[in-house]
Amino acid sequence: MLNLDFHPTGRHFLQIPGPSPVPDRILRAMSLPTIDHRGPEFGALGLKVLAGIGKIFKTRQPVVIYPCSGTGAWEAALANTLSPGDHVLMFETGHFASLWRRLAERLGLSTEFLTWQGGDEQLPDAAGWRHGVDADQIEARLRADTGRRIKAVCVVHNETSTGVTSDIASVRKAIDAAGHPALLMVDSISGLASADLRHDEWGIDVTVSGSQKGLMLPPGMAFNAVSARALEAARSAKLPRSFFAWDEIIAMNRDGYWPYTPNTNLMYGLHEALEMLAAEGLDNVFARHLRWAEGVRAAVRAWGLPVQCADPRLYSPVLTGVIVPEGVDADALRRLIHERFDLSLGTGLGKVKGRMFRMGHLGDSNDLTLVAMVAGVEMGLKIAGVPLAGSGVHAVMSHFATHAAPARLQAAA
Numbered sequence: 001m002l003n004l005d006f007h008p009t010g011r012h013f014l015q016i017p018g019p020s021p022v023p024d025r026i027l028r029a030m031s032l033p034t035i036d037h038r039g040p041e042f043g044a045l046g047l048k049v050l051a052g053i054g055k056i057f058k059t060r061q062p063v064v065i066y067p068c069s070g071t072g073a074w075e076a077a078l079a080n081t082l083s084p085g086d087h088v089l090m091f092e093t094g095h096f097a098s099l100w101r102r103l104a105e106r107l108g109l110s111t112e113f114l115t116w117q118g119g120d121e122q123l124p125d126a127a128g129w130r131h132g133v134d135a136d137q138i139e140a141r142l143r144a145d146t147g148r149r150i151k152a153v154c155v156v157h158n159e160t161s162t163g164v165t166s167d168i169a170s171v172r173k174a175i176d177a178a179g180h181p182a183l184l185m186v187d188s189i190s191g192l193a194s195a196d197l198r199h200d201e202w203g204i205d206v207t208v209s210g211s212q213k214g215l216m217l218p219p220g221m222a223f224n225a226v227s228a229r230a231l232e233a234a235r236s237a238k239l240p241r242s243f244f245a246w247d248e249i250i251a252m253n254r255d256g257y258w259p260y261t262p263n264t265n266l267m268y269g270l271h272e273a274l275e276m277l278a279a280e281g282l283d284n285v286f287a288r289h290l291r292w293a294e295g296v297r298a299a300v301r302a303w304g305l306p307v308q309c310a311d312p313r314l315y316s317p318v319l320t321g322v323i324v325p326e327g328v329d330a331d332a333l334r335r336l337i338h339e340r341f342d343l344s345l346g347t348g349l350g351k352v353k354g355r356m357f358r359m360g361h362l363g364d365s366n367d368l369t370l371v372a373m374v375a376g377v378e379m380g381l382k383i384a385g386v387p388l389a390g391s392g393v394h395a396v397m398s399h400f401a402t403h404a405a406p407a408r409l410q411a412a413a
Contacts, residue, residue: 013343015373017160017319018190019212019219020363022269026216029272030265037264038257046256049267052274056192056215056282057207057225059199062250064224065270067263070189070210073222074100075107076244077185077206078152081230083238084108086151089141089182091133092116095161095349100154100187107239112150114141122306122323126351130310132159132166135174142178152183152205158191160213161349163321163358164309165195172203183230189213192223193277194289194318194362205230211266213318214285215273216363220266226250287406289317292361292370295399296320299374300359303381304389308356318362319346323355328386330357337380343373367400 014021035041053063066072082088087110090101101111114137120127133155142150153175158165168186175184183205188197192207193214199207204227211221226246234246248259277285293315300307300322308321324330331354334345346358359377361370374396381388 008342010342013341013369013373013376015360016344016346017163017213017358017360017362018210020214020216020360021365022218023216023276023364025276026269026272030218030269032265032268034264037261042264042267043256045267045271046253046258046262049271049274050253050256052271052278053223054225056274056277057199057209057223058197058201058282059207059225061200061228062226062231062246062253064226064246064249064253065258065262066222066224066244067220067260067266068222069219070187070208070222071099071103072244073189073208073210073224074103074187076222076224076241076246077208078104078107078109079237079239079241079244080224080226080246081183081185081206081233081237082107082109082151083236085110087112087149088152088154089114089138089150090154091138091156091166092128093132093156093162093164093166094129094159095351096159096187096189097156098350100156104154109239112141114138120310122310123352123355129159129162129351130164130308132164132311132314133168133171135167135170138171139174139178142175142180142182145180148181150180150182152185154185155187157186157188157197158195158316158318160190160319160346161321161352161358162308163316163319164311164314165191165316165318166314168197168204169202176203183233190318190362193282193285195316196286199225199227203227205233211270214362215270216276217266217269217273220263221270284406286317289362291403291405292365292367293317293320294403295367295396296359296361296370296374298399299378299392299396302388302390302392302395303378304387308352308358319358319360321348321352321356321358323352324357325386328384330354333357333380333384333386336384337376340383341376341379343376345377371396371400
């Protein structure tokens with residue numbers, strides 16, 4: 001029987017790639033008294049939050065905020081722009097790309113799944129889950145679509161299940177090179193506020209995201225950043241939508257309100273998160289995540305274990321997936337580490353379940369948080385009898401000691 005009254009001493013190490021740890025400052029903001037969501041104070045809060053979130057997406061276009069998870073934002077992106085039977089081109093980069101495809105099919109859309117072409121000795125039956133989106137394949141497929149049947153291209157920016165960050169700018173260039181009118185939709189649920197994302201500059205039509213990753217909030221908020229082309233498509237789209245409909249929300253957002261009851265206290269938290277990110281500066285935030293990721297990967301290399309992402313150019317700044325040796329159950333290893341050291345790691349999902357685990361290095365962390373995570377994993381690997389080539393703890397400490405945070409980050413801290 002689960003004992004909900006048991007709490008280990010010290011703080012739990014939540015090192016999954018989201019939900020990420022919520023800073024105390026944000027928790028305090030969320031504890032403020034709930035206010036009237038039709039009153040003037042909330043209208044002022046709504047306007048501030050809407051202005052701030054646009055800067056995180058790097059867009060001057062509307063950002064629609066929903067009281068739901070990222071899955072709802074997936075549905076909203078499709079339902080607002082497409083009609084029953086429309087054909088959607090997607091790219092298989094991992095579990096979440098696959099889930100988005102399943103959702104599209106349940107909405108009555110026709111989907112086509114491109115997969116990375118190539119073999120892999122580590123995961124021969126899941127080779128595509130070690131690589132990013134291949135823009136050349138997308139361009140070739142769009143060029144072949146002379147009848148313009150494809151209405152949208154849907155890709156994942158930072159694939160949370162694998163630790164691969166795809167080049168979204170190259171996908172936009174591929175669509176343009178093919179001269180194709182398809183909309184570009186991007187899932188950046190785990191990329192936003194941790195990895196560089198440029199909604200306007202990269203020509204994205206709908207960017208999907210959520211609150212519980214780089215924004216450092218609890219789950220419960222989702223976002224659609226929307227281009228003018230997407231808004232135009234919404235005028236003729238025929239998929240049913242009511243709660244997710246952009247038009248009513250954007251209209252009421254002009255005064256800082258929503259057509260339904262928004263998650264008021266999460267709005268307080270979002271306001272605080274936006275203040276924190278603005279004070280540090282997004283470029284500094286991205287540099288911080290890249291430095292952490294390099295330190296964690298130095299530890300994985302020292303252990304002699306393969307990184308899930310096979311292309312170093314696409315390593316995620318948000319998480320690192322680690323493939324375990326054949327015969328080792330990654331989920332049993334994770335349970336051991338949780339039970340012994342109160343450390344939560346991300347599980348392998350879908351095709352890679354039981355064959356890898358994920359180490360999150362995002363949001364409200366610091367060097368010592370990540371050194372502790374590496375230490376907990378290394379102890380767990382040793383207890384489980386996994387042979388290691390060397391010490392990941394020494395490697396991550398050496399990396400952080402010899403690669404100091406840039407001066408601008410130190411000044412902003």
